[in-house]
Amino acid sequence: MTIAQSTEFPRPEPVGHGPGAVGTPDEFAELLPQTRRALLHRLAVGQAEGRAPSMTGAVVRDGRAVWTGGRGAVAGEVPHGDVQYRIGSLTKTFVAVLVLRLRDEGLLRLEDPVGRYLEGTPVPDATIAQLLSHSAGLAAEPRGPWWERTAGELRPEPADLFDERPQRLSAGRHHYSNVGYALLGALVERLRDGAPWGEVLRREVLEPLGMDRTTLRPEKPYASGWAVHPWADALLPEPAEDTGLMGPAGQLWSTLQDLCRWAAFLLRGDARVLGAASMAEMRAPAVPPESGTWDAGYGLGVQHLRREGRLLVGHQGSMPGFLAALWADAEEDVAGVVLTNCTSGPAAGALAADLTGIVLAHEPRIPEPWRPLPGPLDPELLALTGPWYWGANPHALRLRAERGLELTPLSGAGRSSRFRAEEDGTWTGLDGYYAGETLRxxxxREGAVSHLDLGTFVFTRGPYEPSAPVPGGVDPEGWRV
Structure with a gap:
């Protein structure tokens, strides 16, 4: 097999689409030469030490692919950004978006049992949220031989995916389950009038995002999958089966260019597919991690990784002959993507995380310029801002865009959350302790603001203000020395 030189690809084009997916200003679009060299060096080391036939990598920042590179060879040429690789479990992030679209349309609730929609499933009580977060306790793999290397025809019916013990653990504990995502794919088909999940994905997600090189089956140009001998520099071709009903767990093929678009979408959302609020919900931790530490975890269809003090979200993927990884830092709006065509060897996940770290270390993100809120300014909302007290604990309430509010402690300890304005005049918590809780x-009797009610907690304008309805009352003698 001919191994070509490594290379950087031509200057990337913007990959963002829709509202909120704007490319960076031209003066910041190009990375510095030393940063590009460090990225190419990391990719080259990963390919060489991992003994990968080929490898491609990219960094996305502020909705734009700011660096892409390749190493090794596909058909005798350096792999470019339009070469397809199989992405394995990165497929799960796509399926999760389809499910959240159904939720946002009111066709299901995440707390619903899957048996409400799929008749005859052997795990009818597993909730949709549990399936998304791998916390239903289901078996990790389907019944029968190694599903990733055998044809999907071996399991033609959903019942063929389960053995006599479909649930291995009690619900609530994180236990990764490929078969759970097969159920989610079937759920999508059921609620989309029987349309195949891959067709629903193409119509509702891939086409709006311009991802026309992400497919269920490989389309030229694509990389062949290889196993590399552990003790010799020799290759063995791997099969690339259509996994049938297990497809939602890892069937997709994609390109570096398409996954850069996907990374931008996971960070920013797109109103045509899934809005920013639902994307933030998808990225939030859903269950305690299996290891008991927060070095890794899982949200709704995305993995979590803590690295060098930063929280990364995304997913890793593997199928026979392929490894893939996409890790994104939502706080810094930067993501790294790596694709390679070997079964084992390269640490694709660590490499993708390192690409993001290199950019942040060499070129710390320049913050967006401060701008005032777009008008007109609501004086009643403005009057709500400022100090509020939960008991004697001081907090600040700040006004944000689109009538949003943010509550932060002023004492150095306490609970902070952002809140989304609702049509009924209340606010819903978006993160932190108060996520999902209602702020009123x-x-x-005269119509003046008395206090804030947040999930039964009372916030007053003064510490233990006697005139406010503080639960349990306030001592009539007041503060004393």
Whole structure:
């Protein structure tokens, strides 16, 4: 097999689409030469030490692919950004988006049992949220021979995916389950009037995002999958089966260019596919990690990784002959993508995380310029801002865009959350302890603001204000020395 030189690809084009997916200003679009060299060096070391026939990598920042590179060879040439690789379990992030679209349309609730929609499933009580977060306790793999290397025809019906013990653990504990995502694919088909999940994905997600090189089966140009002998520099071709009903767990093929678009979408959302609020919900931790530490975890269809003090979200993927990884830092709006065509060897996940770290170490992100809120300014909302007290604990309430609010402690310890404005005049917590909780402004008989009610907690304008309805009352003698 001819191994070509490594290379950087031509200057990348913007990959973002839709509202909020704007490329960076031209003066910041190009990385510095020393940063590009460090990225190419890391990719080259990963390919050489991992003994990968080929490898491609990219960095996405502020909605734009700011660096892409390749190493090794596909058909005698350096792999470019339009070469397809199989992406394995990265497929799960796509399926999760389809499920959250159904939720946002009101066709299901995440707390619903899957048996409400799929008749005859052997795990009818598993909730949709549990399936998304791998916390239903289901078996990790389907019944029968190694599903990734055998044809899907071996399991023609959903019942063929399960043995006599479909649930291995009690629900609530994180236990990775490929078969759980097969059920989610079937759920999508059921609620989309029987349309195949791959067709639903193409129509509702891939086409709007411009990802026309992400497919269920490989389309030229694509890389062949290889196993590399552990003790000799020799190759063995791997099969590339259509996995049938197990497809939602790892069937997709994609390219570096398409996955750069996907990374931008996972960080920013797109109103045509899934809005920013639902994307943030998808990225949030859903269950405690299996290891008991927060070095790794899982959200709704995305993995979590803590690395060098930063929280990365995304997914890793493997299928016979292929490894893939996409890790994104939502706080810094940067992501790394790696694709390679060997079964084992390269640490694709660590490499993708390192690509993001290199960019942040060499070129710390320049923050967006501060701008005032778009008008007009609501004086009643402005009047709510400022200090509030939960008991004697001071907090600050700040006004954000689109009538949003942010509550932060001022004492150095306490609970902070952002809140989304609702049409009924309340606010819903988006993160932190108050995620999902309702914030209400309470008024007295004259219509003046009395206090804030947040999940039964009372926030007053003064510490233990006697005139406010503090639960349990306030000592009538007040503060004393």
């Amino acid at each position: 402004v309470r008024r007295d």
